[in-house]
Amino acid sequence: MSDITKPTLRERLDSVPARITLSIVSMVVTVVVLGGGFVYLRDNAATAPRVIVALTALTIGVGGIWALYFSLNGLAEVLPETARDKVLPWVFLGPALVSLGFFLVWPSLNTLWLSFFERGEYVGLANYIFIFQSSAMRTVLVNTVLWVVLVPTVATSLGLLIAVMTDRFSTTSEKVVKSLIFLPMAISFVGASVIWRFVYAYQPPGLPQIGLLNAIVTFFGADPVAWIIIRPWNNLLLMFIMVWLQTGFAMVILSAAVKGVPKDLLEAARIDGANEVRSFFSVTIPYIAGTILTVGTTILFLVLKIFDVVYVMTSGQHGTNIVALRMYQEAFQFRNFGRGSALAVFLFVVVIPLLIQNVRSMREKSF
Amino acid sequence: MAQNTATQQQEHAEGLAARESELRHAAGARGSILGSMKAKRIIGGIPVRIFVIVILAIWTLPTMGLLVSSFRTQTAIQQSGWWVGLFNFTNFEQWTLANYDRVLTADGMAGAFFNSILITLPATVIPITMAAFAAYAVSWMKFPGRQFLFVMIVGLLIVPLQMALIPVLRVYTANNISGTFVGMWLAHTGFGLPLATYIMYGYISGIPKSILESAYADGATPWMLFTRLILPLSVPAIASFAIFQFLWVWNDLLVALVFFGTRRPIVTTRLAELVGSRGQSWHVLTSGAFVTMIVPLIIFFSMQRYFVRGMMAGSVKG
Numbered sequence: 001m002s003d004i005t006k007p008t009l010r011e012r013l014d015s016v017p018a019r020i021t022l023s024i025v026s027m028v029v030t031v032v033v034l035g036g037g038f039v040y041l042r043d044n045a046a047t048a049p050r051v052i053v054a055l056t057a058l059t060i061g062v063g064g065i066w067a068l069y070f071s072l073n074g075l076a077e078v079l080p081e082t083a084r085d086k087v088l089p090w091v092f093l094g095p096a097l098v099s100l101g102f103f104l105v106w107p108s109l110n111t112l113w114l115s116f117f118e119r120g121e122y123v124g125l126a127n128y129i130f131i132f133q134s135s136a137m138r139t140v141l142v143n144t145v146l147w148v149v150l151v152p153t154v155a156t157s158l159g160l161l162i163a164v165m166t167d168r169f170s171t172t173s174e175k176v177v178k179s180l181i182f183l184p185m186a187i188s189f190v191g192a193s194v195i196w197r198f199v200y201a202y203q204p205p206g207l208p209q210i211g212l213l214n215a216i217v218t219f220f221g222a223d224p225v226a227w228i229i230i231r232p233w234n235n236l237l238l239m240f241i242m243v244w245l246q247t248g249f250a251m252v253i254l255s256a257a258v259k260g261v262p263k264d265l266l267e268a269a270r271i272d273g274a275n276e277v278r279s280f281f282s283v284t285i286p287y288i289a290g291t292i293l294t295v296g297t298t299i300l301f302l303v304l305k306i307f308d309v310v311y312v313m314t315s316g317q318h319g320t321n322i323v324a325l326r327m328y329q330e331a332f333q334f335r336n337f338g339r340g341s342a343l344a345v346f347l348f349v350v351v352i353p354l355l356i357q358n359v360r361s362m363r364e365k366s367f
Numbered sequence: 368m369a370q371n372t373a374t375q376q377q378e379h380a381e382g383l384a385a386r387e388s389e390l391r392h393a394a395g396a397r398g399s400i401l402g403s404m405k406a407k408r409i410i411g412g413i414p415v416r417i418f419v420i421v422i423l424a425i426w427t428l429p430t431m432g433l434l435v436s437s438f439r440t441q442t443a444i445q446q447s448g449w450w451v452g453l454f455n456f457t458n459f460e461q462w463t464l465a466n467y468d469r470v471l472t473a474d475g476m477a478g479a480f481f482n483s484i485l486i487t488l489p490a491t492v493i494p495i496t497m498a499a500f501a502a503y504a505v506s507w508m509k510f511p512g513r514q515f516l517f518v519m520i521v522g523l524l525i526v527p528l529q530m531a532l533i534p535v536l537r538v539y540t541a542n543n544i545s546g547t548f549v550g551m552w553l554a555h556t557g558f559g560l561p562l563a564t565y566i567m568y569g570y571i572s573g574i575p576k577s578i579l580e581s582a583y584a585d586g587a588t589p590w591m592l593f594t595r596l597i598l599p600l601s602v603p604a605i606a607s608f609a610i611f612q613f614l615w616v617w618n619d620l621l622v623a624l625v626f627f628g629t630r631r632p633i634v635t636t637r638l639a640e641l642v643g644s645r646g647q648s649w650h651v652l653t654s655g656a657f658v659t660m661i662v663p664l665i666i667f668f669s670m671q672r673y674f675v676r677g678m679m680a681g682s683v684k685g
Binding site: 038041042050053054057058060061062065066069073077085086088089090092093095096097099100102103104105106107108110111114158161162165166168169177179180181182183184185186187188189190191193194195196197198199201208209210211212215244247249252253298301302304305307308311312315324327328331332337340341343344345347348351354355358359 | 412415418419422423425426427428429430432433436444445446447448449450481485488489490492493496497498500501503504505508509510516518519520521522523524525526527528529530531532533534535536543544547548549552553554556557558560561564588589590593614617618619620621624625635638639642643646649652653655656659660663664666667671674675678679682
């Protein structure tokens with residue numbers, strides 16, 4: 001059926017005036033639908049019936065993006081082929097470039113600029129001096145250093161340990177163990193915080209302890225502890241939540257690496273009289289050192305930027321604040337945009353080595 | 368695995384064959400030396416097993432406690448630990464669905480769930496689409512500045528989100544976009560694009576040139592190449608990124624707090640608020656937390672392989 005109708009239809013649609021009309025019409029329709037839907041959603045989302053909001057939202061959100069490319073492409077195809085091939089890359093790239101420019105490139109530069117101001121006045125380096133010299137920031141910096149050192153180290157070591165140990169299990173039990181340990185990766189930082197808040201829950205002595213940790217502590221006869229507010233140990237308990245979330249990631253990657261260690265290397269070590277522990281430290285670890293480093297730094301950079309756990313557990317009180325949370329508080333709670341910007345720049349400067357390394361290895365690989 | 372160990376042992380036995388020959392004669396078979404090694408392994412394996420069991424307990428019991436408690440009445444939660452409730456499973460008075468009823472309606476979790484879906488779906492589809500078009504252009508079209516562009520995208524990959532929040536929020540507030548769905552989609556699109564483009568580029572640039580060239584020779588336009596060849600061929604990359612981005616947006620708190628506010632909540636902002644205002648009402652918090660986790664858990668259990676791939680691919684995100 002399509003054999004008969006398609007060519008004629010295509011011929012008709014291929015004539016230049018038809019193509020111009022078609023693409024202009026589709027462009028106009030796109031703009032009207034997207035713009036109208038946008039304004040409708042912006043002004044009515046709170047009051048309009050939910051079904052209508054949902055349908056409008058999904059249509060303009062999902063369909064709109066395709067309509068946009070379709071009509072832009074239609075316009076480009078009107079041009080003769082050589083011109084089309086010059087224009088088309090920019091049509092395909094355009095929306096992505098505009099988004100990257102508006103949401104990442106421009107704001108980053110602007111944040112850098114804003115970090116030298118406070119309340120509209122130029123203050124030079126005052127915001128940076130605040131970061132490094134004020135007593136309020138000292139705990140924040142110390143905590144952040146502890147977070148980025150301890151969490152990646154513990155999560156990576158645990159992940160490696162589990163990977164090596166389950167490597168000798170039967171296929172099924174290895175799979176089950178691994179997927180249970182990986183499971184927290186699906187849970188949001190907020191959700192995980194609630195889960196662990198419940199584990200750390202505290203009731204005054206005499207009342208039944210409903211938090212697992214205090215139940216264990218009182219089972220052994222000690223007094224229950226209000227874990228979340230005892231300094232400085234509360235920091236470790238918050239960090240453990242992050243370890244709990246990230247160990248699965250380390251385990252999966254390191255498990256693949258451990259399985260990649262050549263069997264004859266391990267065999268040779270064994271013949272030379274090394275026991276399992278020895279051959280783990282002198283064969284396996286050196287062999288996968290690169291992967292261990294990658295996993296560790298990946299977790300490190302994640303930990304640096306995550307504020308959710310501390311936000312939910314303590315809001316940064318009881319001596320638990322970290323840079324990422326302080327940045328949020330300065331900028332969006334205290335409205336100190338300059339200080340907030342300076343803290344953001346601080347986070348950015350710390351990740352610059354990774355950025356340089358990424359760009360370098362990418363250049364070698366792809367071009 | 369079992370096979371592996373068997374061959375390993377066999378190789379081992381062959382490697383030692385010369386030295387073992389005497390022992391073999393004595394024992395009558397090579398079983399004895401391997402047997403003693405096996406015994407040693409099993410004995411050495413007991414601490415390993417205990418360690419793994421302890422780890423497993425720490426990794427699963429907290430979530431289980433949450434799930435069990437979410438089905439217990441407020442009084443039951445306060446009077447005994449969830450493990451006590453589990454041991455006395457047959458005490459049916461403690462079990463209830465009222466917590467969910469309450470958290471979904473009175474505490475607004477149903478609305479938050481709805482808003483989360485409305486934000487997450489387009490915030491996943493839009494960046495994938497943009498990234499696929501962009502990655503196609505960068506891999507297969509010729510234009511000046513191609514290499515620079517790609518390096519820029521890789522560089523943007525790890526720019527911390529925090530660098531973008533303040534200026535974008537100012538523009539949003541000035542144009543009444545703050546607190547809108549569209550604003551959230553666009554923000555998540557912008558922040559997700561570098562990773563999306565990076566993943567899609569890795570995949571699309573690896574498609575054999577000959578396939579594209581022969582289609583091109585048959586008169587296919589770039590649009591046709593893209594929609595009929597590139598997209599269908601990149602389904603694995605799309606699936607990995609889609610799962611990662613979906614979960615990232617669903618689980619996100621920071622972007623939602625800054626650009627969407629809490630007047631209209633999504634699941635994460637609502638749950639965080641509940642912790643603040645009802646910190647000791649565990650019947651509300653446990654059921655509320657489980658509502659926020661249900662979608663990611665379904666994805667985890669139904670598409671585990673893609674889930675792991677997606678999380679691995681996304682680990683480089685800034």
